Amino acid sequence: xxxxxxxxxxxxxLVLAASAYAAGDAKHPHAPEDGWPFEGVTGQxxxxxxxxxxxxxxxxxxxxxxxxxxxxxxxxxxxxxxxDPEYPNPNDNPFVKALAAQNEILSPxxxxxxxxxxxxxxxxxxxxxxxxxxxxxxxxNNGAAPPDLSVITKAxxxxxxxxxxxxxxxxxxxxxxxxxxxxxxxxxIDISKLSxxxxxxxxxxxxxxxxxxxxxxxxxxxxxxxxxYEGDPRHAxxxxxxxxxxxxxxxxxxxxxxxxxxxxxxxHDVAQFLAWAGEPKQTKxxxxxxxxxxxxxxxxxxxxxSYKRIWRNVEH
Amino acid sequence: MSGHESSYTPTNAFTKWxxxxxxxxxxxxxxxxxxxxxxxxxxxxxxxxILAVCLVIQIVTGVILAMHYEASIDGAFASVERIMRxxxxxxxxxxxxxxxASMFFLAVYIHMFRGLYYGSYKAPREILxxxxxVIYLLMMGTAFLGYMLPWGQMSYHGSNVITGLFxxxxxxxxxxxxxxxxxxxIGNQTLQRFFALHYxxxxxxxxxxxxxxxxxxxxxxxxxTGVEVQDVKKDTVPFHPxxxxxxxxxxxxxxxxxxxxxxxxxxxxGHADNYVEANPLVTPSHIVPEWYLLPFYAILRAITFDxxxxxxKLLGVIFMFAAIxxxxxxxxxxxSKVKSMRYRPVAKQFFFGFVAVCLLLGWCxxxxxxxxxxxxxxxxxxxxxxxxxxxxxxxxxEYKGGSExxxxxxxxxxxxxxxANASISAVxxxxxxxxxxxxxxxxxxxxxxxxxxFLGLTEKPKELPESIHKSVLKxxxxxxxxxxxxx
Numbered sequence: 001x002x003x004x005x006x007x008x009x010x011x012x013x014l015v016l017a018a019s020a021y022a023a024g025d026a027k028h029p030h031a032p033e034d035g036w037p038f039e040g041v042t043g044q045x046x047x048x049x050x051x052x053x054x055x056x057x058x059x060x061x062x063x064x065x066x067x068x069x070x071x072x073x074x075x076x077x078x079x080x081x082x083x084d085p086e087y088p089n090p091n092d093n094p095f096v097k098a099l100a101a102q103n104e105i106l107s108p109x110x111x112x113x114x115x116x117x118x119x120x121x122x123x124x125x126x127x128x129x130x131x132x133x134x135x136x137x138x139x140x141n142n143g144a145a146p147p148d149l150s151v152i153t154k155a156x157x158x159x160x161x162x163x164x165x166x167x168x169x170x171x172x173x174x175x176x177x178x179x180x181x182x183x184x185x186x187x188x189i190d191i192s193k194l195s196x197x198x199x200x201x202x203x204x205x206x207x208x209x210x211x212x213x214x215x216x217x218x219x220x221x222x223x224x225x226x227x228x229y230e231g232d233p234r235h236a237x238x239x240x241x242x243x244x245x246x247x248x249x250x251x252x253x254x255x256x257x258x259x260x261x262x263x264x265x266x267x268h269d270v271a272q273f274l275a276w277a278g279e280p281k282q283t284k285x286x287x288x289x290x291x292x293x294x295x296x297x298x299x300x301x302x303x304x305x306s307y308k309r310i311w312r313n314v315e316h
Numbered sequence: 317m318s319g320h321e322s323s324y325t326p327t328n329a330f331t332k333w334x335x336x337x338x339x340x341x342x343x344x345x346x347x348x349x350x351x352x353x354x355x356x357x358x359x360x361x362x363x364x365x366i367l368a369v370c371l372v373i374q375i376v377t378g379v380i381l382a383m384h385y386e387a388s389i390d391g392a393f394a395s396v397e398r399i400m401r402x403x404x405x406x407x408x409x410x411x412x413x414x415x416x417a418s419m420f421f422l423a424v425y426i427h428m429f430r431g432l433y434y435g436s437y438k439a440p441r442e443i444l445x446x447x448x449x450v451i452y453l454l455m456m457g458t459a460f461l462g463y464m465l466p467w468g469q470m471s472y473h474g475s476n477v478i479t480g481l482f483x484x485x486x487x488x489x490x491x492x493x494x495x496x497x498x499x500x501x502i503g504n505q506t507l508q509r510f511f512a513l514h515y516x517x518x519x520x521x522x523x524x525x526x527x528x529x530x531x532x533x534x535x536x537x538x539x540x541t542g543v544e545v546q547d548v549k550k551d552t553v554p555f556h557p558x559x560x561x562x563x564x565x566x567x568x569x570x571x572x573x574x575x576x577x578x579x580x581x582x583x584x585x586g587h588a589d590n591y592v593e594a595n596p597l598v599t600p601s602h603i604v605p606e607w608y609l610l611p612f613y614a615i616l617r618a619i620t621f622d623x624x625x626x627x628x629k630l631l632g633v634i635f636m637f638a639a640i641x642x643x644x645x646x647x648x649x650x651x652s653k654v655k656s657m658r659y660r661p662v663a664k665q666f667f668f669g670f671v672a673v674c675l676l677l678g679w680c681x682x683x684x685x686x687x688x689x690x691x692x693x694x695x696x697x698x699x700x701x702x703x704x705x706x707x708x709x710x711x712x713x714e715y716k717g718g719s720e721x722x723x724x725x726x727x728x729x730x731x732x733x734x735x736a737n738a739s740i741s742a743v744x745x746x747x748x749x750x751x752x753x754x755x756x757x758x759x760x761x762x763x764x765x766x767x768x769x770f771l772g773l774t775e776k777p778k779e780l781p782e783s784i785h786k787s788v789l790k791x792x793x794x795x796x797x798x799x800x801x802x803x
Contacts, residue, residue, distance in 0.1 A: 041580060069397045147592075151397065154583060155591035222601070226742075232722040233742040234697045279400065281407045288408070289579025296572045303565040310561050314553055315788050316355045 029158035029165035050081035053273025066129035069150035072100035073123035144243035160275035167267040170246035207231020352552035354539035362566030387511035392467035421608035435655030442647040444531040461514040468590030542655025551784040610681030618754035651772030685751035695745035703738035
C-alpha cells in the first residue's frame with residue numbers, strides 16, 4: 001500500500017516534468033563552459049558582457065532581425081547593459097541617448113506639416129527594425145523572415161544556451177565537400193567530420209548530408225535531416241536546416257573593451273544580452289522572491305505555533 | 317444559510333436594530349465563526365480554503381491585467397509583453413496569474429481526490445459534489461479561454477484544436493464551431509469574445525462557490541471517518557479559531573510553493589512556443605494543452621478507431637466529455653453505504669490505482685502518440701527500399717538488422733536499373749506506443765466508476781467507529797500503545 005502511494009507521488013513528479021518537454025529531434029543545447037552568471041536564485045547579469053552583447057546585436061544581428069519589444073531606454077534601466085546610477089531616468093542617460101541617436105528611424109508620429117520623416121532615434125523609441133514589414137523581411141531573405149529576437153530566449157527550449165549553441169554550433173569548414181552531380185555542383189557535409197563538442201556524439205555518424213542552396217545545417221536547429229541524408233536513414237544526424245548562414249566568424253566585431261572576439265565569446269555575449277532582453281526584470285524578480293520567501297517563512301512559523309496553541313486542549 | 321442553530325445574540329442597540337432588518341452579522345457569525353466543524357479534519361481538508369484564496373488571487377490579478385491588456389490580434393502579444401516590461405510590477409501580476417491557474421488546478425485536483433477518497437459526494441452531499449463539478453467545468457473553460465489571450469502559437473493552434481472538437485458533432489457541429497469562433501476561422505472576433513468570456517466566467521465560478529459553500533453548510537462537513545456528527549459538543553469545534561488557524565497555516569505553506577514557481581521558475585509550466593506570436597501559417601510540431609488538461613487530451617486522442625457509424629474523432633470527443641460527465645453522476649454510481657475508504661479495504665486499493673491512471677493519462681497526453689512508451693524495448697527500425705518493378709507497379713524490399721542491413725539495402729539499390737527510382741526509408745519497429753497505453757488507461761478510467769457500482773454491493777467494509785469523538789480517542793490510545801514498546 002505504502003509503496004503504491006510513493007509510486008503515485010513519483011508519477012506525479014514525472015508527469016509534471018514530462019509535460020514541460022515536447023521538443024523536436026535537435027541536439028540538446030548546452031551552456032558555455034563556465035555556465036551562465038544570471039542563472040540560479042541569486043544570479044546577476046555580467047554588465048560588461050551585456051554591453052558586448054548589445055554591440056554584437058547592433059553590428060551583426062540587427063541587419064536582419066528586429067527587436068520590436070525593446071526601446072533604447074531599456075538599455076539604461078536598472079540591470080540593463082548601460083545602466084548608470086547617476087541617471088535613474090534612462091531617458092537622461094547621455095550614453096543611451098548617443099546609442100539611440102546612432103540609429104536613423106522613420107518617425108512613428110507625423111511632423112508639423114503632417115509628414116513622416118527620418119530622424120535620429122531617441123531613448124523613447126523602439127529599436128530600429130531592419131525591414132518595414134514581414135513581407136519585406138521575407139522577400140529579402142529567400143522567403144524565410146528572420147524571427148524577432150525580443151523574447152527569443154523564452155521562445156526556445158534551452159533559452160540562452162540554445163542561442164549560444166546554435167550560433168557557435170555550425171559545422172566547421174573542413175566538413176564540407178563539393179561534388180559534381182549531373183553537371184551541377186552540390187554541397188555535402190561529411191557527417192563523420194563533424195566535431196561533437198559539448199553534446200552527446202552520435203555513434204553511427206557517417207554518411208553525407210546534402211545541403212540545398214540557401215540552406216544551412218545546424219545540429220541545434222529543430223527539424224528533420226532524413227530527406228537530405230545519404231546514408232543509413234536510421235542514423236540521420238540530429239538537427240535541421242535553417243536559412244541563416246553562420247554569422248559569427250572570429251573577429252566579426254571589434255569589441256570596444258578590447259576582449260578578443262572569438263566565436264564562443266561573441267555567441268556567449270549576444271546570448272546573454274538576449275536573455276536579459278527577453279525579461280529585463282528577471283533579476284528584480286529573483287531578489288523580490290527572496291524577500292517574499294523570508295516573509296512567508298516567518299509567517300509559517302508563527303502560524304504553526306498559533307495552531308499548536310489553539311488546538312492544545314482539543315484531541316483531534 | 318446553515319443547518320445549525322444560530323448562537324448569535326446582538327449586544328448593542330445598533331446590532332439589534334440591524335439584526336431585525338438585515339442579519340448580516342448573524343450570518344457571518346453562523347457561517348464563518350461559530351460553524352460547528354468536525355474536529356478530526358486532516359490537512360487534505362484545507363484545500364477548500366486554499367481554493368478560495370486561489371480564486372481571489374486570480375480575480376484580483378486578472379482584473380488589473382485586463383486594465384493593460386489589448387484584445388486584438390495585432391496588439392495582444394505585444395501588450396502582454398508590455399505588461400511584463402513597462403507596467404510597474406506587471407511581471408509579478410502576470411506570472412502570478414499564469415502560474416495561479418496551475419496552482420488552482422493542482423489544488424482542485426487534490427480537493428476532488430480527497431472528496432473521492434472520503435466519500436464526500438454521498439448523501440446528503442450530492443448537490444455539494446455536483447456544484448463542485450460545475451465549478452471544475454467552469455474552471456476548465458476559463459483556463460482554456462485565458463490560454464488563448466497571449467495570442468502565442470500554442471494559444472492559437474490549441475484553440476483551433478478545441479473549437480474543432482465541436483465541429484465533430486454530427487449535423488450541427490460546424491454551425492456550433494462557426495458560432496463559437498464568430499466566423500469561419502479563428503481571428504480578431506474570436507479573441508475578443510474569448511476575452512469577454514474569460515472575464516465573465518470567474519464571476520460565475522464565484523457564484524457557484526457561494527452555492528457550494530451554502531450546500532456545505534446545510535449538512536456540514538464530511539470528515540475522514542465518514543461518520544456524521546452526532547453530538548455537536550463532543551464531535552465538533554467552532555470553525556473560528558480552530559479551522560481558521562489550521563487553514564491559514566496550510567494556505568501559507570501552499571503560497572510558499574506557489575511563490576517558488578512565480579519567482580524562480582515562472583515559465584516552467586508553460587510552453588516555449590507560446591512566446592512566439594500566433595501565426596496561422598506555421599503549425600507547431602507538437603500541440604499540447606496546459607498540464608492540467610493533459611489527461612482529457614490523452615482520452616481524446618486514445619480513440620483511433622470508428623465504432624459502427626460513429627467516426628473516431630466524434631468518439632474521442634464523446635469519451636472526453638464522458639470522462640467529465642461521469643463525475644456528475646458519481647453519487648449514484650457508488651452503491652456503498654460506507655463513505656470513507658478508510659473502512660473500504662478493496663475500494664481503497666482501486667482508489668490509488670485510479671489516481672495512478674489519471675497521472676499516467678497526463679503523461680500520455682504530453683507524449684507523442686506514436687512514440688514508444690519504453691524506448692529501450694523497441695527493436696531496431698527496419699529499412700524499406702521502394703522502387704518501380706519495371707511493370708509499372710510499386711515494389712518494396714525490406715532489410716532488418718544493424719549496419720549490415722544498410723549495406724545490403726544499398727547493394728540492392730545499386731543493382732536496380734536506373735528507371736527504378738528507388739528510395740530508402742526507415743520504418744520503426746512495432747512497439748507498445750503511447751496511443752496503446754492511452755486506450756488501456758481510458759478503459760481503466762471508466763472502469764473505476766463501473767467498479768465502484770459493483771464493489772459497493774459486494775465489498776465487506778471494516779468496522780466503523782461509533783462517533784467522531786470515539787475515533788479520535790481510539791487513535792490517541794493506539795498511538796500511545798504503539799509508542800511505548802518502541803522506546
